[in-house]
Amino acid sequence: MIRPVPWVAPALFLLCLAPAVELAHGLYTNALGPNPLETLTRDTGKWTLRFLLLTLTISPLIRLFQWQFLLRYRRLLGLIAFQYGTIHLTTYLWFDQFFDWAEIWLDILERPFITAGMSAFVMLVPLALTSSRWAQRVMGQAWKRLHRLIYVSAFAGLLHYFWLTRADFLEPAIYAILFALLMLARIRRTTTVSAGES
Ligand code: HEM
Numbered sequence: 001m002i003r004p005v006p007w008v009a010p011a012l013f014l015l016c017l018a019p020a021v022e023l024a025h026g027l028y029t030n031a032l033g034p035n036p037l038e039t040l041t042r043d044t045g046k047w048t049l050r051f052l053l054l055t056l057t058i059s060p061l062i063r064l065f066q067w068q069f070l071l072r073y074r075r076l077l078g079l080i081a082f083q084y085g086t087i088h089l090t091t092y093l094w095f096d097q098f099f100d101w102a103e104i105w106l107d108i109l110e111r112p113f114i115t116a117g118m119s120a121f122v123m124l125v126p127l128a129l130t131s132s133r134w135a136q137r138v139m140g141q142a143w144k145r146l147h148r149l150i151y152v153s154a155f156a157g158l159l160h161y162f163w164l165t166r167a168d169f170l171e172p173a174i175y176a177i178l179f180a181l182l183m184l185a186r187i188r189r190t191t192t193v194s195a196g197e198s
Pocket residue numbers: 038041042043044045046048049085088089092096114117118119120121124153157158160161164
């Protein structure tokens with residue numbers, strides 16, 4: 001059995017923050033290209049999706065290799081996804097809409113890719129709020145059911161990405177395939193478990 005190493009969690013945390021630090025540094029040194037705010041929005045969007053997919057990878061890895069120690073990093077990865085999502089949303093509210101709430105509301109209602117993105121983010125909020133071990137213990141089975149929202153959120157995030165892409169669908173397609181594989185691993189497990197139970 002692999003034992004957890006104490007410094008791995010802080011090291012992983014710092015590694016996950018590296019893209020944010022690089023973006024902040026790029027913004028400060030004017031190195032984000034001709035449209036830095038657009039780069040900021042786009043990059044933080046991609047990092048949100050990447051961390052959501054990474055979070056979803058943990059359970060299949062645990063099942064496949066019995067790496068129980070990975071469980072302690074799942075929460076960290078999920079919270080990092082939420083952190084990038086919050087920065088991503090903030091760049092939109094601030095630099096795209098200048099906090100014009102009436103415009104933002106219209107945008108959510110009228111542009112399907114914004115509706116999908118907003119739905120994906122809103123679903124992450126209860127997950128972040130109930131991510132503590134205490135909440136998990138108190139909520140029991142309800143916690144498991146609630147945290148299945150991460151699948152819907154990742155799906156809505158992908159939809160959001162496909163909707164806003166005009167050309168070159170390669171990158172969203174790669175994320176979609178990864179997501180489909182992760183879902184397949186889950187469905188296979190559910191059917192194997194139910195077949196074993198019957
Ligand atoms: C879980 C939540 C979300 C995920 C996973 C996500 C993901 C993404 C991705 C992958 C991109 C495209 C990056 C690229 O083209 O290179 C993107 C762009 C964008 N997202 Fe999100 N997003 C989320 C939530 C939101 C929310 C809540 C809003 C605003 C209400 C939003 C507004 C935008 C905008 C304005 C763009 C740039 C569109 C453009 O440049 O044409 N996103 N997002």
